[in-house]
Amino acid sequence: MANIYYDTDANLAHLEGKTVAVIGYGSQGHAHALNAKESGVRVVVGLRRGSASWAEAEGAGLEVMEVADAARAGDLVMILLPDEVQAQVYREQVAPHLEEGDALLFAHGFNIHFGQIRPPEHVDVFMVAPKGPGHLVRRTFTEGGGVPCLVAIHQDATGTAKARALAYAKAIGGTRGGVLETTFQEETETDLFGEQAVLCGGVTELMRSGFETLVAAGYQPEVAYFECVHEMKLIVDLIYEGGFERMRHSISNTAEYGDYVTGPRLVTDETRAEMKRVLRDIQTGKFARDFLLENQVGQPTLNAGRRATASSQVAEVGARLRKMMPFIGRKG
């Protein structure tokens, strides 16, 4: 059985009198900084002077400083920069300011697990990794809930790493949802697998292929969008609330029958074999090497993917239909 911690297992006193430096103010950064501040923690944000994030963080009432200054000010330094820039920023602007007893925190294990960052022995190194997008980490917190987190300890120099990790997780709302103890290896490999095979790569490819199949067969693109993209959230909301059972309780018997007989026609033994190969590429470090190389040569795959997404029919149709649904809006 997994060790899972909740609010009463974590004590914010471990952060009392301490300064948390949140480095980066993007998806995760803004959520951690604001949630922790509202939990009574002293927070400073480390950024590049004059950047868009700087203005945004200051506008939200946070104390902002350059990365090196924040690293110096922080007793706990949480690295919330894109994975591909973390190693260089760490080396040049964070490492020189890590003092005995400080803690270096991550929200994903990539750089530690794949050996891109090697912290000194005199600091705690741990992870508090929300299992959800940063904007939802923030939104869920403001609604009184919390996104579950994983914690893992890589180094326990002070003997208090776990207590501090749980306190940090509580400050950002994680213990409201449950904080599961893991290792850097398990978090890194499962997170990469989940986002590639299921949550992002798997789901978007499935939705896009469904949309394109209907359009190619002569159906209206707007019908295809509502059916294969828009409704996904409504179906997933039911799974989020009550598992597959609640979703299957709400859908028609016709849909449920089709679910049982057609799902396995699409996710076949061949798909499962490919999932195993995807996992193997992650475990052997092949994916990490490819991603690091991608960044050394100017992100051609990321850029091509973004261009293709922006000019796709599903994007054009979706943008037009969402404009007519102002109640959806963007909440952060």
Ligand SMILES: NC(=O)C1=CN([C@@H]2O[C@H](COP(=O)(O)OP(=O)(O)OC[C@H]3O[C@@H](n4cnc5c(N)ncnc54)[C@H](OP(=O)(O)O)[C@@H]3O)[C@@H](O)[C@H]2O)C=CC1
């Ligand atoms: N996105 C998510 O929901 C999740 C992310 N994670 C992990 O959290 C970490 C952060 O990811 P994410 O929130 O997506 O990151 P983002 O891409 O959203 O981070 C962008 C922020 O980093 C700043 N930044 C980028 N480059 C630099 C630099 N060279 N120096 C200083 N600041 C810089 C940007 O500032 P500027 O305005 O200057 O560009 C901006 O504030 C990663 O380890 C990721 O794997 C974990 C769980 C979920």
Ligand SMILES: CC[C@](O)(C(C)=O)C(=O)O
């Ligand atoms: C699913 C993608 C994610 O792992 C996340 C939001 O949890 C990420 O890296 O952004």
Ligand SMILES: [Mg+2]
């Ligand atoms: Mg994730």
Ligand SMILES: [Mg+2]
């Ligand atoms: Mg991830």
